[in-house]
Amino acid sequence: xxxxxxxxxxxxxxxxxxxxxxxxxxxxxxxxxxxxxxxxxxxxxxxxxxxxxxxxxxxxxxxxxxxxxxxxxxxxxxxxxxxxxxxxxxxxxxxxxxxxxxxxxxxxxxx
Amino acid sequence: xxxxxxxxxxxxxxxxxxxxxxxxxxxxxxxxxxxxxxxxxxxxxxxxxxxxxxxxxxxxxxxxxxxxxxxxxxxxxxxxxxxxxxxxxxxxxxxxxxxxxxxxxxxxxxxx
Numbered sequence: 001x002x003x004x005x006x007x008x009x010x011x012x013x014x015x016x017x018x019x020x021x022x023x024x025x026x027x028x029x030x031x032x033x034x035x036x037x038x039x040x041x042x043x044x045x046x047x048x049x050x051x052x053x054x055x056x057x058x059x060x061x062x063x064x065x066x067x068x069x070x071x072x073x074x075x076x077x078x079x080x081x082x083x084x085x086x087x088x089x090x091x092x093x094x095x096x097x098x099x100x101x102x103x104x105x106x107x108x109x110x111x
Numbered sequence: 112x113x114x115x116x117x118x119x120x121x122x123x124x125x126x127x128x129x130x131x132x133x134x135x136x137x138x139x140x141x142x143x144x145x146x147x148x149x150x151x152x153x154x155x156x157x158x159x160x161x162x163x164x165x166x167x168x169x170x171x172x173x174x175x176x177x178x179x180x181x182x183x184x185x186x187x188x189x190x191x192x193x194x195x196x197x198x199x200x201x202x203x204x205x206x207x208x209x210x211x212x213x214x215x216x217x218x219x220x221x222x223x
Binding site for chain 2: 033041042043
């Protein structure tokens with residue numbers, strides 16, 4: 001089955017710094033989802049990038065997708081304390097009928 | 112507001128006992144899912160359903176059953192709970208055509 005895999009399982013940064021996390025996936029997908037999960041909550045979609053897009057921006061978030069290397073990245077510009085969360089990439093599996101998640105990257109932003 | 116609601120929010124179960132986790136969605140989505148989350152493993156797919164009265168196995172279905180009695184409701188059943196099933200369980204619904212997924216807040220299950 002297809003699965004995403006984040007590199008760098010935990011990142012600790014200070015407010016104002018930029019941070020990038022990467023995700024590689026093993027089989028073809030038409031879309032990469034990026035979710036954030038706050039403590040005690042379910043995952044929430046923060047950005048979705050499709051195979052015909054190389055880059056997608058949403059506020060301070062920037063996602064990239066390289067279908068040739070089957071990898072995606074998520075960057076946060078000028079991180080704030082409220083960006084502290086676990087970030088997951090997810091791709092389609094089960095014939096596009098379900099999401100398969102990577103193991104996640106914990107981002108901790110300190111003042 | 113469209114939502115996915117899980118119950119209970121947390122549960123303590125005895126080894127060998129039966130556990131039922133419930134999920135209700137108001138998104139009018141065809142697809143519903145059960146995932147489990149363990150530390151260091153992200154979310155893993157247990158079962159899913161794309162129509163009432165039908166369920167499909169995900170990646171880790173062993174020890175779990177699922178039931179979809181209506182479009183809005185999807186249950187996860189542990190007939191004989193085991194210690195290894197201690198985890199946080201998430202339900203989700205989706206409009207797969209638009210890659211639109213909504214997750215519930217999770218059920219924290221502790222099997223003792």
